[in-house]
Amino acid sequence: MKKYDFIFVGVLLIIGLAALLGFKLVENAQSTGNIYAKIFYQDELIMVIDMKTYDYTVYNTQYKNQIHVGRAEEGIFYVPGAIMTEDEMQALWDLDEYASSNEIVGIKLLIQDEKIEVDYQVSPRDLCELQPPTNSSLEPIVCLPNKLVINVVTNMTSDQFIPDAILE
Numbered sequence: 001m002k003k004y005d006f007i008f009v010g011v012l013l014i015i016g017l018a019a020l021l022g023f024k025l026v027e028n029a030q031s032t033g034n035i036y037a038k039i040f041y042q043d044e045l046i047m048v049i050d051m052k053t054y055d056y057t058v059y060n061t062q063y064k065n066q067i068h069v070g071r072a073e074e075g076i077f078y079v080p081g082a083i084m085t086e087d088e089m090q091a092l093w094d095l096d097e098y099a100s101s102n103e104i105v106g107i108k109l110l111i112q113d114e115k116i117e118v119d120y121q122v123s124p125r126d127l128c129e130l131q132p133p134t135n136s137s138l139e140p141i142v143c144l145p146n147k148l149v150i151n152v153v154t155n156m157t158s159d160q161f162i163p164d165a166i167l168e
Helices: 003-030 090-095 097-101 124-132
Strands: 036-040 044-050 056-058 075-081 106-112 116-122 139-141 148-153
Touching: 036 075, 044 075, 044 124, 090 097, 090 116, 116 124, 116 139, 116 148, 124 139
Parallel strands: none
Antiparallel strands: 036 044, 036 148, 044 056, 075 106, 106 116, 139 148
């Protein structure tokens, strides 16, 4: 590579880092101090969770009966997954008595330290579980094999948390 190629790559790297820093600063400036996780399944918003208090809102969708919130006070939520079967859930049922006794077939979400992560799911290469916990709107959790997307929202006020069309 020539000298100018190195200079060009260096300039692009500096511009990229400056843009990333700018995005982070804008996110922090717009933050209200509240952290919410919006759970989308098959491109439909099914649930919103307050990641500080574990309060949740389940939307009145066709998937509402597949959402389990019995362990919400522990920060554990179960949501539907596209490729989950009872046979594939046996590994979770062996580890999780609540999931076993309720025969839950779905994805286990865990909220700890105001960060959300996929704790258990079934997909090729377990892509969803490998994503790190997040509390940033710039780092959504995308689980394409299971058609699940988790967006973190930091600029929403508590008044906006409870929408009009909710189940609970």
